[in-house]
Amino acid sequence: MLRQTSVAIAYFCLCVVICASPPAQKQIDKLIKARSPGKLSDISSDAAFLRRIHLDLVGDIPTAQEALEFIESKSSSKRIEVINTLLDDPRYARNMAERFNIMLMERRATNEHWSEFLNAAFSENRPADALVRQILTPSASDTENVGANHFLTSRLQKIGQNPTDYPGLASDIGRMFLGVNLACAQCHDHLFVTDYKQADFQGMYAFVLHSYIRNDVTYPAIGERIMNKPLVFSSVFGGEQTTTGPRIYMGTQFEIEVFDKGNEFAVEANKETKEPAIPRFSPLRILSENLPRADNHQFARNFANRLWFLMLGRGIVHPLDLHHSENEASHPEVLDILESELITSGYDVKHVLRIIASSETYQRSSSLPKNTTSVSPTSFRSFPTKPLSAEQLKWSMLRATGMLPETLTRSETESDPEETKTVIPTDSVDMSAANQKFLEAYANPPKEAEIDFTPSVRAALFLLNDDLVVSWTLPASGNLAETLSEMDTKPLSKHLFLTILSRLPTDDETRTIENHLIEEPDKTTALSNLIWSLLASTEFATNH
Amino acid sequence: MHCTPIEHAISRRTLFGAAAATTLGMGGLGGLVRPSIAKRLQSDQKQVLFIWIDGGMSQLESWDPKPNTQFGGPFRSIQTSIPGIRISELMPKTAQIMHLLAVDRGVHTQDNSHSAGVGRVNRGDPKDRGVTYPYFGSAVANLLGPGESGLPPYVWVKPGSGGFQFKDAGFLGPQYGALAIGDGQAPDNLLLHKDISSKRDDLRNKLRVLADERFTKTRSSRSTEAQGFVFDTARTLMRRSDLFEPADPKDKERYGDTPFGRDMLLGKKMIEAGVTFVKVNSYGWDTHGDNFNGHASLMPRFDQAFATLVTDMHESGMLDHVLVIAMSEFGRTPRINGHVGRDHWPEAWSIAMTGRGIRRGTVIGKTNKLGTFVDSEEHDIGAFFHTWFHALGIDSTHDEYVNDGQPLPIAHDDMAPIKELLA
Numbered sequence: 001m002l003r004q005t006s007v008a009i010a011y012f013c014l015c016v017v018i019c020a021s022p023p024a025q026k027q028i029d030k031l032i033k034a035r036s037p038g039k040l041s042d043i044s045s046d047a048a049f050l051r052r053i054h055l056d057l058v059g060d061i062p063t064a065q066e067a068l069e070f071i072e073s074k075s076s077s078k079r080i081e082v083i084n085t086l087l088d089d090p091r092y093a094r095n096m097a098e099r100f101n102i103m104l105m106e107r108r109a110t111n112e113h114w115s116e117f118l119n120a121a122f123s124e125n126r127p128a129d130a131l132v133r134q135i136l137t138p139s140a141s142d143t144e145n146v147g148a149n150h151f152l153t154s155r156l157q158k159i160g161q162n163p164t165d166y167p168g169l170a171s172d173i174g175r176m177f178l179g180v181n182l183a184c185a186q187c188h189d190h191l192f193v194t195d196y197k198q199a200d201f202q203g204m205y206a207f208v209l210h211s212y213i214r215n216d217v218t219y220p221a222i223g224e225r226i227m228n229k230p231l232v233f234s235s236v237f238g239g240e241q242t243t244t245g246p247r248i249y250m251g252t253q254f255e256i257e258v259f260d261k262g263n264e265f266a267v268e269a270n271k272e273t274k275e276p277a278i279p280r281f282s283p284l285r286i287l288s289e290n291l292p293r294a295d296n297h298q299f300a301r302n303f304a305n306r307l308w309f310l311m312l313g314r315g316i317v318h319p320l321d322l323h324h325s326e327n328e329a330s331h332p333e334v335l336d337i338l339e340s341e342l343i344t345s346g347y348d349v350k351h352v353l354r355i356i357a358s359s360e361t362y363q364r365s366s367s368l369p370k371n372t373t374s375v376s377p378t379s380f381r382s383f384p385t386k387p388l389s390a391e392q393l394k395w396s397m398l399r400a401t402g403m404l405p406e407t408l409t410r411s412e413t414e415s416d417p418e419e420t421k422t423v424i425p426t427d428s429v430d431m432s433a434a435n436q437k438f439l440e441a442y443a444n445p446p447k448e449a450e451i452d453f454t455p456s457v458r459a460a461l462f463l464l465n466d467d468l469v470v471s472w473t474l475p476a477s478g479n480l481a482e483t484l485s486e487m488d489t490k491p492l493s494k495h496l497f498l499t500i501l502s503r504l505p506t507d508d509e510t511r512t513i514e515n516h517l518i519e520e521p522d523k524t525t526a527l528s529n530l531i532w533s534l535l536a537s538t539e540f541a542t543n544h
Numbered sequence: 545m546h547c548t549p550i551e552h553a554i555s556r557r558t559l560f561g562a563a564a565a566t567t568l569g570m571g572g573l574g575g576l577v578r579p580s581i582a583k584r585l586q587s588d589q590k591q592v593l594f595i596w597i598d599g600g601m602s603q604l605e606s607w608d609p610k611p612n613t614q615f616g617g618p619f620r621s622i623q624t625s626i627p628g629i630r631i632s633e634l635m636p637k638t639a640q641i642m643h644l645l646a647v648d649r650g651v652h653t654q655d656n657s658h659s660a661g662v663g664r665v666n667r668g669d670p671k672d673r674g675v676t677y678p679y680f681g682s683a684v685a686n687l688l689g690p691g692e693s694g695l696p697p698y699v700w701v702k703p704g705s706g707g708f709q710f711k712d713a714g715f716l717g718p719q720y721g722a723l724a725i726g727d728g729q730a731p732d733n734l735l736l737h738k739d740i741s742s743k744r745d746d747l748r749n750k751l752r753v754l755a756d757e758r759f760t761k762t763r764s765s766r767s768t769e770a771q772g773f774v775f776d777t778a779r780t781l782m783r784r785s786d787l788f789e790p791a792d793p794k795d796k797e798r799y800g801d802t803p804f805g806r807d808m809l810l811g812k813k814m815i816e817a818g819v820t821f822v823k824v825n826s827y828g829w830d831t832h833g834d835n836f837n838g839h840a841s842l843m844p845r846f847d848q849a850f851a852t853l854v855t856d857m858h859e860s861g862m863l864d865h866v867l868v869i870a871m872s873e874f875g876r877t878p879r880i881n882g883h884v885g886r887d888h889w890p891e892a893w894s895i896a897m898t899g900r901g902i903r904r905g906t907v908i909g910k911t912n913k914l915g916t917f918v919d920s921e922e923h924d925i926g927a928f929f930h931t932w933f934h935a936l937g938i939d940s941t942h943d944e945y946v947n948d949g950q951p952l953p954i955a956h957d958d959m960a961p962i963k964e965l966l967a
Contacts (some may be wrong), residue, residue, distance in 0.1 A: 077658060181919055192950060262744065373764075385764075454719065455774045456708065456780070457778050460774040460779075465740075529744065529747055533748050533754075537756055541771060
């Protein structure tokens, strides 16, 4: 009896110890601190945090009112509350769809079905493994997840007389979903990365080589031809010929199932509807079922790393598509934690983002620690200065100048959950013209990943001289310029800074405004200059 | 010490930024700033004017005619200002300034396709290291930098569309792409907003700079430097909108009022404004059919603009500072096909050059009697890249790019400068 009791007590204590292990974000912070070569930056101001978390989760800046309320709130839980509120904001899905589109498509041509697919996925907080599975599954004839195949079909588009870029598709699947860039291992073992072998590339290549773009449907859709023998390859530097079947990087080969002639198709081609035949042996189906799986660590590791990148501006493994043993993670245990959280939560994207956002590491200031002139980006001891995408700049400039109607607030939509999924109304500005102009000014050319803050001359010329943004700085129907025109200097300065930069002005800044209002006697002109100068500032152009 | 990709990318831009910021100052430069040629000469800035003759100019109808031979075609050859050297009768003006030029008739390159060949030749056809090498213009922009003009270091004057073109830059990154000027049109949004005066533009810019100074007080300056640099370059371009104004009618007449003539004139203007590398395109040379009428129509326009440009630059003294190159992606077949045309021929063709570091009045390389193959020492494009880098004072055998920690030679490992072309 006593023994049973003491065993029970022992178990209870063990449980307490396990159950009381610190939350993931605290563990992450401890690990970052432990490896830090010097002082850490202070925790950011409330204003800076609010702007940052808005941009990262909903792709938009807070309103002046939201900023002021947050700054003045005495609640000790206000930061975690705003994180949760924004994760449930209707703009979250739009923002994540935009950011994943940029990451996965690297500014290749868009497709409305693909956009809808991404929007729906993030609206439902679809698990990451399901998302990737749908992207890689050769499309069924029904209309489920229409648009998901755009990732594949866009890479197979024929450009002029160039051959279809199957190698490029194979490489991009590796880059985006496994974090490995095998492009330079097509013709020989990678010359600089010892982990990447020609066999690795060829194994991935075998999954895609028999696919093609279906032309019997109007949405992006992949079909497959029969694969009945392995790939034969050898290095261009000489050596033996080898063969491979489809093989996921670091995995084992899949056996190629060969069927008798006449029996190769699970579904025969339909001459009436023009639907193509579906082979019994479908390499892409095998890829979609086996790549995004818990026993394929590299999938979760890469995805977790990319989620960290979205929040912190740099991967724990960086570049994002170069995971290998000689490219050390800056904080391998942190990545282990994120990978584990992703898997155990059932690939819950919001769960991992919440962990990262709750960490002190994420909430640190971008101002340098005292007596420090520079910090290494790999240390994460300061928050970096991250770029804003063309989309984030567009929403933020519309919001800042007051040219965007107020978003649906959570309280308005609580009564009707369906409403949270609708598109935000934007009827004061010609949105398609604005979209076009912001993409032209700020988006990278196709196939150039958007990673760092790299401002361009064409963007500067756009802000300086294009009528679009300039016109937003002039007074119109309740916008910022009109509101400010009725204010005296001190409240004007406060409202200007809260609206555009989401913070309160310093005395110096208020003095600058005062001086400018004197040196430029026409108030409309002066206000336009002031608004413009803040929109053109690095503080606005970056997420810091 | 290796540069990590992020640090490397931003520090290149910082290098750009530092140069531009110190020389341009901030605001207060209202009105035009028109650097004189004398000032340009004084600065001895190294520059390149690269004339790209797109499609494949026929060497038999230009630099290396073979009249009265099996493949010679109907045109004759004419005497040039170099005794003993004759070129096609289609280039009378160029013939008169042959003593200013260097031509290699022994060019043998590897690719006879436009789609791959243009790229290979523009990149110096280096050994394959799994990276996309930059085009010559991006390479020079990177190696020499933008100079003091504040203008983009690589400007491309061409018919058709303009805008910022990143394709050429390869692994160097988009900031080494070209600012393309299409049909002589200024880039989008170049002209100051119609409702904003120059004075007001200076004021709003001052406010912007002040905001950035405050922002960077507690932070690393990389971001504000990058932002500052692009606004400085943009505003410099805006102040040089005169570059896009219509040309002097007298100049137009001398260069020829043709797309190529106008573009060569604009190219010269860009050089005089201090752009490091200017590429001027001429299109239409791919004469698979009706080669002789085609060249009879194209050559005079090329001849007039090219000869006028070289003469102008020689007379002004600019030719000592600017490397000038005229080439295509390959030559054309001696064999005349069934459409009275010539096809692609990388096996034996010619490249012309002059200017900085180049020997004047020399023709090297020989093709055989029929013009089918090179008879003398052959030169591939890699050797020309070595030669041109050398002429620009860049050590092509030791200087390297560093891409993500991977050192890369700037010209083909196994080739060397062509001494006979160098001054």
